[in-house]
Amino acid sequence: MKEFKVTDHILVPKHEVLSKEEKIELLKKLNISEKQLPKIFDSDPVVKEIGAKIGNVIKITRNSPVAGKSIYYRIVIKSE
Amino acid sequence: MYKRIAAINFGLLSPKVIKKMATVEITRYDLYDKDGYPVEGGVMDPRLGVVDPGLRCRVCGGGVGTCLGHFGYLELARPVIHVSHVKTIYKILRSTCEKCGRVLETPEELKKSDNPLYDLYVAKKTKCPHCGAKQRKIKLQKPYTFTIDDKPLTPLEIREWFERIPDEDLKLLNIKGGRPEWLIITLLPIPPVTVRPSITLETGERSEDDLTHKLVDIVRINQRLKDNISIGAPDFIIDDLWELLQYHVATYFDNNLSGVPQARHRSGRALRTLAQRLKGKEGRFRNNLSGKRVNFSSRTVISPDPMISINEVGVPEVVAKELTVPIKVNKRNISFLKSIIKKGPNAIDGANYVIRPDGRKKKITEENKNEIAEEIDIGYSVERHLKDGDIVVFNRQPSLHRMSMMAHKVRLTPWRTFTLNLCVCAPYNADFDGDEMNLHVPQTEEAQTEAKRLMLVENHIRSPRFGGPLIGCIQDHISGNYLLTKKETKIKKEDAIQILQNIGIEADVTRDLTGKELFSYLLPKDLNMEFKSNACIGCEKCDKEKCPYDYYVVIRNGELKNGVIDSKAIGREKGLIVDLIEKKYGSSKAREFLDRVSKLGINFLSRHGFTIGLSDVEVPAEAKRKIKKAVEESERECGILIKNYEKGEVKQIPGQTIKESLETHILKTLRKVLDKASDIIEENIKENCAVVMAKSGARGSMLNLTQLAGCIGQQTTQGERINRGYKMRTLPHFKRGELSPDAHGFVPSSFKDGLNPFEFFFNAMNGREGLMDKSLRTRKSGYMERRLVNALQDLKVEYDGTVRDDRGVIVQFTPGEDKIDPSKSEWGGINIDRIIEDEMGKGA
């Protein structure tokens, strides 16, 4: 049987891991520290599936009813 | 740079700490000596702080305001239980050994829970696993008495028990912040006099604070207990006194304990002790910390004034003389300020205080005003009265959205109420049946400018809720403009000149005008638009500018060519002209338009005459007959449906029982009656004032008129015909199981004809449900709004376009995902068609 992947589901938006350079650039652009980014647990099914590690920033491209596409960033943190 | 609080630690005060932070040991229960001086060692000992102005503190040298007060302590003759901690004490007693003090549960049993002390509900073990001692049964008799095997367990014994518990075992029970024996009070901290100041009455008598009274009681009983112990009094006397001491200390903390009589003042009033100071709506948190009283504010009844601008508020002169604005003295304004001071505090446009460069305030009086006028110089400030044009913040509760607090420009009036333009009733949700509103005066130039730029009424014409004008014309404004812009309306030259003069437009009128021509004076010269009016009946094929009823509005280059002006053009939440002017020419022009158009409507209407009465709901007998026929026909249809049901031939609707299907069919049939009646009324009623209001959207609807003149129709509860009441019938006058329209809330009468008792009762049921729904809904939505506001209040759109909270943590990278502020866009979006039309010209 084919293994189920959450990222294949129609309601799960596109998740990508940012490279180290992209992450630094993002933090510099927004003039913030890592602590000020929205967070996501490393135990999140999508995070596990795309293999993101603690400290990685994930770029999420969502379909928005008002803006068409909208981009969001979340940093992976250790789950409690 | 600010500092961030990393953590706050709550814990217990140890006797050692209590002694260390105290400056006095309290030993005497008298407050003042014969000469009226506070007694040393008493509860009002001068070393506890200063409350009298002019005196210096003997401990810290500060005066009133600089000396925050100092604690004392009282050594209790016998320990007592702290009432707020009885539950904790009980739990510790139940989970530790009475002999060795070790925890009775094994570490494995404790591991099941994060907070074992509070989660353990197991029965107390009967034998200690450490020393083997038998455990007796502990009981708590509310509020603060403990027993062991039904014999009393004194606070002294509890204290000794708790002292035996080793620190490692406390960790097992997750007890942090101190030793458990500190839960039993041996030293009572005596709060500084600054938290319980005495007040001197006019008669010269001293009146002490409730807390002081309570402390005196405690010290007195403690002294008696001590004396009795030292003379070796019998046990029962000592026990009684000990119990009394426990009572006084308990009520000192909380005078609202269940099962304990309240400690009372001589007058019989219950004392307000520590817990009462903090708790509830009148407590420190809700009354003094979450919300405070402010200066430079006022509150009074509101009334309407259609002649002032929506940006203005009428302020009574008596109020303006109390509210002040500080003005710094400089080279340019010194002579002006001197003239204001010379007018004194009682003249309007005068001044109340001057503030010297050292910050001291000096009151201006009739006697010293000339003297002070000579004294002031650069560096002084003058608190002058409010005057025309000052910026103030105006507010009506409940403040549910940002339009509940808007900035207005002051306009002084000789009367006693705040007055406001009728167009701003909507955002405040105000009416004039006794409503009161608050007014605040910003005190710095920065605050005044900010209020003016961000909060002025004209900047809130477009609502952030739906992106349309929330502030617009209402009621008579709309009726007036509707009648004015009707095809046949003509205005005499003289009248036109007078009306234009009244609304503040200068124009050369050389001939008689049509109503549309007069209205066009208000429009910008390059305004172009077309739309269907509110009165439009929605013909199958719209003839646009050739509409036979003149319901299609065409504006070409600022000239109203076709159509009547009604709520769709200038009303609130619709107002397309207001909407376009705001977008195209800015909010200032929109405000000007609103001010003028509302005045125009009222001006015309008062010349024209406008009134409603019973005759407005009169319809020809022919129409009445038609309605009656429609009612009878649908009743016949219902009869057929019911007969079919009894024969079992009802067309069943999927998902419904046969009975439910029947109800649905009947409801549908009876609903049609109202529509039919509505059509008949609309055709037959002549255009009178009530109809003008309904058609123009000024007030009321065609349905209201139908119910008045024609037929009220089916009454419902919870979306169904009325079925509740007695067993199998709605009222005892009907047969059981009767299904006819009459027996289930169908009302064929009109309000004008009058209702029979059944009809009246059914109508009242329907009305009551509406009232209940409304009050339930507002309560529910009010609380939902409150929670939402509390959750979102710190979020803010930063200058870089991100949404962040108060710690700078990003919540959204683009506000609302589309970066559109609905209060600055048309109906929450961008009207590309209009932009193209404006840029490229029509037809592009």
Ligand SMILES: [Mg+2]
């Ligand atoms: Mg009211």
Ligand SMILES: [Zn+2]
């Ligand atoms: Zn002091």
Ligand SMILES: [Zn+2]
């Ligand atoms: Zn033991």
Ligand SMILES: [Zn+2]
């Ligand atoms: Zn039409």
